[in-house]
Amino acid sequence: MNAHxxxxxxxxxxxxxxxxQGRTSPAYANFIGPFGGMTAAQAINAVLTHPQRLGEPVxxxxxxxxxxxxxxxxxxxxxxxxxxxxxxxxxxLRQGGEAVGxxxxxxxxxxxxxxxxxxxxxxxxxxxxxPTPNGRARVEWVNRYELRFIEGGIPGQWxxxxxxxxxxxxxxxxxxxxxxxxxxxxxxxxxxxPRIWLRRAKFVPLGTVTMTVYFHAGEQVLRDTGAGYxxxxxxxxxxxxxxxxxxxxxWNDAGTLLATTHQLVYYKE
Amino acid sequence: MNAHxxxxxxxxxxxxxxxxQGRTSPAYANFIGPFGGMTAAQAINAVLTHPQRLGEPVxxxxxxxxxxxxxxxxxxxxxxxxxxxxxxxxxxLRQGGEAVGxxxxxxxxxxxxxxxxxxxxxxxxxxxxxPTPNGRARVEWVNRYELRFIEGGIPGQWxxxxxxxxxxxxxxxxxxxxxxxxxxxxxxxxxxxPRIWLRRAKFVPLGTVTMTVYFHAGEQVLRDTGAGYxxxxxxxxxxxxxxxxxxxxxWNDAGTLLATTHQLVYYKE
Numbered sequence: 001m002n003a004h005x006x007x008x009x010x011x012x013x014x015x016x017x018x019x020x021q022g023r024t025s026p027a028y029a030n031f032i033g034p035f036g037g038m039t040a041a042q043a044i045n046a047v048l049t050h051p052q053r054l055g056e057p058v059x060x061x062x063x064x065x066x067x068x069x070x071x072x073x074x075x076x077x078x079x080x081x082x083x084x085x086x087x088x089x090x091x092x093l094r095q096g097g098e099a100v101g102x103x104x105x106x107x108x109x110x111x112x113x114x115x116x117x118x119x120x121x122x123x124x125x126x127x128x129x130x131p132t133p134n135g136r137a138r139v140e141w142v143n144r145y146e147l148r149f150i151e152g153g154i155p156g157q158w159x160x161x162x163x164x165x166x167x168x169x170x171x172x173x174x175x176x177x178x179x180x181x182x183x184x185x186x187x188x189x190x191x192x193x194p195r196i197w198l199r200r201a202k203f204v205p206l207g208t209v210t211m212t213v214y215f216h217a218g219e220q221v222l223r224d225t226g227a228g229y230x231x232x233x234x235x236x237x238x239x240x241x242x243x244x245x246x247x248x249x250x251w252n253d254a255g256t257l258l259a260t261t262h263q264l265v266y267y268k269e
Numbered sequence: 270m271n272a273h274x275x276x277x278x279x280x281x282x283x284x285x286x287x288x289x290q291g292r293t294s295p296a297y298a299n300f301i302g303p304f305g306g307m308t309a310a311q312a313i314n315a316v317l318t319h320p321q322r323l324g325e326p327v328x329x330x331x332x333x334x335x336x337x338x339x340x341x342x343x344x345x346x347x348x349x350x351x352x353x354x355x356x357x358x359x360x361x362l363r364q365g366g367e368a369v370g371x372x373x374x375x376x377x378x379x380x381x382x383x384x385x386x387x388x389x390x391x392x393x394x395x396x397x398x399x400p401t402p403n404g405r406a407r408v409e410w411v412n413r414y415e416l417r418f419i420e421g422g423i424p425g426q427w428x429x430x431x432x433x434x435x436x437x438x439x440x441x442x443x444x445x446x447x448x449x450x451x452x453x454x455x456x457x458x459x460x461x462x463p464r465i466w467l468r469r470a471k472f473v474p475l476g477t478v479t480m481t482v483y484f485h486a487g488e489q490v491l492r493d494t495g496a497g498y499x500x501x502x503x504x505x506x507x508x509x510x511x512x513x514x515x516x517x518x519x520w521n522d523a524g525t526l527l528a529t530t531h532q533l534v535y536y537k538e
Contacts, residue, residue: 058478058512058533059332059478059479059533061330061373061479061481063328063357063373063375065349065350065352065355065357066350066352080334080361080368080371081334081335081367081368081369083334083335086334086478086535088332088334088368088371090359090361090371092349092359098350099349099350099357100350102349102357102359102373103373104330104332104371104372104373104479106332106478106479106533108478108511108512108535110510110511110512111510111511112510113509113510113511113536113537113538114469114508114538115508115509115510116431116468116508116509117506117507117508117509118434118435118436118464118468118504118505118506118507118508119504119505119506119507162385165387166387167387195387199385199387200383209327209328209355209375209377210328210330210373210375210481212330212479212481212531214506214507214512214514214531214533216506216507216509216510216512216514218510235387235388236387236388237386237387237388237483237485237518237526237529238386238387238388238483238485238526238529239383239384239385239386239387240382240384240385240386240485241379241380241381241382241384241485241487242377242379242380242382243327243377243379243483243485245483245485245529247516247529247531249506257506257507260506260507260514260516260531262481262483262516262529262531264327264328264375264483266355266377267382268382269382269383
């Protein structure tokens with residue numbers, strides 16, 4: 001049995017106490033360099049597989065300093081501070097002697113408390129009733145996800161007008177399906193295609209510069225979610241002077257909020 | 270003429286190429302340790318005053334690993350990578366030989382592009398028509414801000430019920446007023462009091478563990494904003510298993526989006 005391409009993609013080889021080696025994966029190639037969600041998943045995987053790690057991820061910020069070249073790269077993951085119930089991590093990605101990215105993560109021993117959601121899952125038609133885009137995507141990583149756009153899909157007409165909206169709602173799961181875990185939830189936090197393309201219906205050059213994920217679900221909820229669809233929603237916020245951001249949410253199909261995520265993207269226009 | 274307490278609070282003394290010393294400020298004291306917004310402002314100020322800094326801040330993530338003890342602390346700020354138009358920064362805050370916080374920041378040379386807002390400023394009554402809470406706050410940093418709650422103010426009854434909402438809209442400015450800059454905008458990104466207190470009307474122990482700010486305004490817009498009020502809005506998202514997050518926005522009184530900000534907060538309940 002072959003490993004799922006996602007498992008092959010996030011695999012790390014530990015070389016030292018805090019040093020691991022990862023590798024870009026053709027299955028998750030983007031226009032230039034790899035899918036940022038895969039790089040983020042590799043960063044959190046370095047924390048998850050580090051022998052000193054305590055608890056589960058609660059927060060991750062990944063900064064993309066340069067497009068990774070195809071091939072191997074180093075991941076240096078260090079616990080900066082370990083408290084009774086939380087641990088702070090620093091991660092640096094290096095290639096050819098230069099930093100190509102950095103991350104900070106917080107892991108924690110979570111315990112049951114009073115809880116509520118201020119972000120209830122919106123009404124949505126069941127995934128089976130929402131079509132997937134036709135044909136194979138030109139960008140390989142997109143083929144690794146089953147994306148069913150309910151609202152705010154990829155523009156049909158790239159006419160450079162102002163569509164007046166950068167809001168998307170979709171169902172998503174790995175393709176082929178794979179049981180959800182922290183690494184794949186991290187990657188899925190980056191499946192929302194760039195808000196400026198949606199707002200402008202124009203293919204402008206761009207790249208995510210930083211992305212943050214807050215994890216609202218623990219391991220048991222991820223296991224219960226299994227290989228089911230997640231409902232994702234992304235709303236553009238500020239767009240100007242070469243940078244835009246979005247704020248996004250991901251629920252499982254039982255309506256449990258799994259992650260909230262934000263990113264800032266550079267664009268040229 | 271005395272310096273504004275905010276300027277005194279963020280002041281750093283450079284000790285080496287990447288090493289500065291800051292100091293907690295009684296004027297910005299919180300229940301335990303300093304106001305997190307001040308710590309975040311000190312972190313971005315280390316980047317802003319670093320001789321190698323290029324461009325203006327576009328993103329900042331600050332992780333709070335431990336409450337700072339009253340007194341001095343070290344700030345190590347290093348450029349991780351400098352590209353043509355962006356620069357990636359790593360910042361670590363140390364006290365007594367231990368990391369008490371960390372940050373990553375991105376600065377950039379911004380240029381004019383097509384822009385739009387997907388987050389228009391909501392309708393709000395003018396600041397003069399919105400009362401400030403009566404009396405002096407028990408927590409000193411709160412007295413450093415003029416907070417005019419339009420909606421979702423500090424609960425009048427702390428009865429531990431479920432208020433069903435963790436949404437706040439307010440006008441805010443420094444007290445006394447002070448012209449806005451990147452450091453004060455960073456601090457104001459943390460003025461939203463904890464969402465769990467609002468939702469539960471219950472004073473539970475808590476602390477911000479990580480906070481991200483995306484800067485949508487450049488220096489000219491900050492100068493134009495001057496010492497005017499900002500409109501802030503904060504919405505709780507997930508609340509459970511000891512952590513909650515909120516997503517927030519800040520506009521100037523001309524309706525320009527200045528910053529979007531998110532944070533994850535630990536709570537005990």
